[in-house]
Amino acid sequence: xxxxxNDEDGPTRKKKKADYDISQRKKLGKKKKKKKKKYSRSxxxxxxxxxxxxxxxxxxxxxxxxxxxxxxKKLETKKEKSKVKIxxxxxxxxxxxxxxxxxxxxxxxxxxMTKEEWEKKQSEVRRVLDNETGRYRMIRGDGExxxxxxxxxxxxxxxxxxxxNDGSFFQTQIGRKIS
Numbered sequence: 001x002x003x004x005x006n007d008e009d010g011p012t013r014k015k016k017k018a019d020y021d022i023s024q025r026k027k028l029g030k031k032k033k034k035k036k037k038k039y040s041r042s043x044x045x046x047x048x049x050x051x052x053x054x055x056x057x058x059x060x061x062x063x064x065x066x067x068x069x070x071x072x073k074k075l076e077t078k079k080e081k082s083k084v085k086i087x088x089x090x091x092x093x094x095x096x097x098x099x100x101x102x103x104x105x106x107x108x109x110x111x112x113m114t115k116e117e118w119e120k121k122q123s124e125v126r127r128v129l130d131n132e133t134g135r136y137r138m139i140r141g142d143g144e145x146x147x148x149x150x151x152x153x154x155x156x157x158x159x160x161x162x163x164x165n166d167g168s169f170f171q172t173q174i175g176r177k178i179s
Contacts, residue, residue, distance in 0.1 A: 132169055135162050
């Protein structure tokens with residue numbers, strides 16, 4: 001390996017122009033400008049690349065035209081279908097495409113409820129028969145079970161009825177397991 005001589009080791013070496021430029025640029029805070037690359041000026045490669053670009057552009061334009069024509073045709077056919085002849089006078093009037101009733105119902109079901117609709121649904125109280133116990137339960141909205149306030153006699157009657165139904169339900173379950 002060759003050892004490089006430092007300025008301290010031996011005789012002072014002459015500063016080259018490049019070294020001088022670098023030190024001056026560092027002091028001034030300037031950066032070296034980059035030179036632009038020169039490309040070959042051969043006409044054959046430029047011509048072929050230009051031809052390719054033009055060809056691609058033409059293809060894109062043709063594609064766009066085809067798409068726009070298809071869309072126009074579709075719109076025209078839709079307009080023709082949606083025109084309805086009125087019996088009196090025989091004049092044509094644009095009404096728009098007919099939407100089947102089932103689509104309207106489906107869209108209403110899929111749409112989120114408004115606050116008023118939700119409150120109305122939650123305020124509904126209905127009596128539902130519980131098959132296992134035989135009791136009628138009061139259910140509000142989506143499934144909140146409410147307690148029914150009744151007299152002492154009615155409470156005893158409800159319990160008696162429920163006990164009978166519980167017994168019959170239990171017996172049917174045992175009957176299924178045995179057979």
